[in-house]
Amino acid sequence: MTDMATPQGKDTARAKPLTRLTGKLPGSLYRGGEGMWSWLLHRITAVAVFLFLLLHIADTATIRISPEAYNAVMGTYKNPVMGIGEATLVAAVVLHALNGIRLILVDSWTKGPKYQKVMLYVVIGLFAVIMAGFLPVHLRHVFGGH
Amino acid sequence: MTTVERSLPRLLQTPPSPSSKRAPRGRRGRSNGELYGWIFMRASGALLVVLIFGHLFINLMTGDGIHGVDFAFVGGKWADPFWQWWDLVMLWLAIAHGTNGMRTVINDYTSRAGTRLAFKGALYLLAFIIVALGTLVIFTFDPCPPGVAADLLPAICTA
Ligand code: HEM
Ligand code: HEM
Numbered sequence: 001m002t003d004m005a006t007p008q009g010k011d012t013a014r015a016k017p018l019t020r021l022t023g024k025l026p027g028s029l030y031r032g033g034e035g036m037w038s039w040l041l042h043r044i045t046a047v048a049v050f051l052f053l054l055l056h057i058a059d060t061a062t063i064r065i066s067p068e069a070y071n072a073v074m075g076t077y078k079n080p081v082m083g084i085g086e087a088t089l090v091a092a093v094v095l096h097a098l099n100g101i102r103l104i105l106v107d108s109w110t111k112g113p114k115y116q117k118v119m120l121y122v123v124i125g126l127f128a129v130i131m132a133g134f135l136p137v138h139l140r141h142v143f144g145g146h
Numbered sequence: 147m148t149t150v151e152r153s154l155p156r157l158l159q160t161p162p163s164p165s166s167k168r169a170p171r172g173r174r175g176r177s178n179g180e181l182y183g184w185i186f187m188r189a190s191g192a193l194l195v196v197l198i199f200g201h202l203f204i205n206l207m208t209g210d211g212i213h214g215v216d217f218a219f220v221g222g223k224w225a226d227p228f229w230q231w232w233d234l235v236m237l238w239l240a241i242a243h244g245t246n247g248m249r250t251v252i253n254d255y256t257s258r259a260g261t262r263l264a265f266k267g268a269l270y271l272l273a274f275i276i277v278a279l280g281t282l283v284i285f286t287f288d289p290c291p292p293g294v295a296a297d298l299l300p301a302i303c304t305a
Binding site: 058 | 298
């Protein structure tokens with residue numbers, strides 16, 4: 001395995017005896033559990049949004065070809081399959097952004113590390129609220145009328 | 147710096163000190179670059195929340211949402227310098243933040259120096275092209291091109 005391909009990295013071996021002694025390392029982010037999952041989700045959403053952004057600048061650039069060309073490209077964004085894709089993209093952006101704010105607070109707010117787990121639940125809660133507000137409106141645009 | 151090193155303050159549950167961001171002694175000629183990168187990821191992230199959430203809200207939640215997005219819609223927005231600058235800052239920050247982040251990801255998954263260099267070279271080239279293209283598009287855009295049917299154009303063209 002490469003250098004740091006997993007969040008546990010190469011110090012898992014060293015951490016093991018300690019874990020056996022204490023049962024569970026205090027604040028053991030990145031050793032499995034929710035810390036590792038939030039790290040993985042942050043990374044997956046980051047790469048997905050980055051790839052979309054490259055494509056998105058290219059599709060927006062067709063606006064310099066002609067109004068008809070741009071409208072044709074945007075037309076492909078308006079079918080139900082793409083509609084689901086847009087909802088997934090928004091979910092990825094919102095999750096990455098909220099967890100990003102959490103990471104900023106963990107690192108820069110003195111009480112951040114203490115509340116990092118609480119903040120993860122806040123992230124999940126806010127994510128649910130935002131998506132509950134967004135999805136009905138977006139899905140109505142995608143599937144309703146027209 | 148690797149992911150684990152960057153997250154050490156979190157692992158140890160202590161707030162980071164700038165010195166903890168410095169590359170450990172003995173690492174070949176590393177500087178404070180990683181510290182500035184680390185700060186940049188946080189500063190740009192905070193700004194991007196406002197820019198991107200605003201972008202998504204206006205384009206997906208108002209009016210007809212995705213069905214309302216066409217040349218006339220964009221023409222109406224980009225006729226206003228406010229939205230031109232909004233999009234320009236969003237473009238530059240998102241690409242800089244994303245590229246710096248992808249650099250970390252590449253560092254984590256490549257072990258051979260040659261592979262790493264090739265991926266990063268491709269990344270930087272792509273980032274440069276996309277920023278140049280996006281910037282050019284925003285500022286060379288004509289909301290009322292001549293010889294186009296009026297129903298494709300934003301309302302400002304006929305007013
Ligand atoms: C499905 C979701 C999205 C839709 C429908 C959408 C739509 C649009 C439209 C219509 C424009 C043209 C100008 C404007 O309206 O301001 C645009 C430009 C832009 N969008 Fe989005 N967008 C979406 C998601 C995103 C996301 C997630 C990002 C950031 C990661 C983003 C970044 C940008 C940027 C940087 C520009 C400027 C492009 C340029 O400089 O040529 N968009 N988008
Ligand atoms: C919307 C607001 C955003 C916030 C608050 C945010 C926040 C952050 C933070 C704090 C990090 C650093 C994580 C760490 O050092 O462990 C990060 C990493 C990253 N972000 Fe963002 N980000 C945002 C938007 C974006 C966008 C639009 C993109 C893509 C263009 C992106 C791509 C990345 C990448 C590729 C990484 C590296 C991931 C990794 O190392 O696992 N982010 N983000």
